[in-house]
Amino acid sequence: QQPVQSPQAVILREGEDAVINCSSSKALYSVHWYRQKHGEAPVFLMILLKGGEQKGHEKISASFNEKKQQSSLYLTASQLSYSGTYFCGTEIDTDKLIFGTGTRLQVFP
Amino acid sequence: DVKVTQSSRYLVKRTGEKVFLECVQDMDHENMFWYRQDPGLGLRLIYFSYDVKMKEKGDIPEGYSVSREKKERFSLILESASTNQTSMYLCASGNRHAFFGPGTRLTVL
Structure with a gap:
């Protein structure tokens, strides 16, 4: 049931952009995005509900394509503080949250 | 601020021991x-x-059980710890x- 994330890892220079994808084999009720910094707990970034909406958080935004059962996270003009591991979480049945394997993002000066 | 606390940051147990991991939240979730x-x-x-006393298996429930007697507390139990539960x-x-x-x-020796 775990959603598949790609790529597994991304290396960027400050100011560059990145896209992280999340794909499910099942119809989704919602998609969540979290970021985990090294040695810390994951922190919620945003949630997208059915309806194909796009949401933003600072220079980080996401889209949700319900028909394709996919979500993408867009990081624009990356900053050093964006480094960490990004997880998508999916709800197939309401409230039960299943996470992907994570995408490790490293931003260098 | 929401607080979710866990009983221990580090735990070392021996194979075959019964292990309790406690979690408490203060936001009435x-x-x-x-x-x-x-x-x-x-x-x-x-x-x-x-909900209290209600539980549902996730993707990897084998070797684990849970208890939720009060709304704020959710316990994870390893009935007989094994080395592959080090995590x-x-x-x-x-x-x-x-x-x-x-x-x-948790480290299981």
Whole structure:
């Protein structure tokens, strides 16, 4: 049931952009995005509900394509503080949250 | 601020021991979760509880049980710990999105 994330890892220079994808084999009720910094707990970034909406958080935004059962996270003009591991979480049945394997993002000066 | 606390940050147990991991939240959330985090495997759902005394298996429930006698407390039990249960265990709670505790790093020798 775990959603598949790609790529597994991304290396960027400050100011560059990145896209992280999340794909499910099942119809989704919602998609969540979290970021985990090294040695810390994951922190919620945003949630997208059915309806194909796009949401933003600072220079980080996401889209949700319900028909394709996919979500993408867009990081624009990356900053050093964006480094960490990004997880998508999916709800197939309401409230039960299943996470992907994570995408490790490293931003260098 | 929402607080999710876990009973220990680090725990070392021997094979065959019964292990209790405790999680407490202070925001009156209905939903609570237990995940384990291993390198390359992401966050895998062990058990989920949507109300007191209500529980649902996640993707990897084998070797684990849970208890939710009070709304604020969700316990994970390893009936007979084995070395392959050495991992980072993360508790989370939340009705709309998840708030994570700091994690318990369990080592089974």
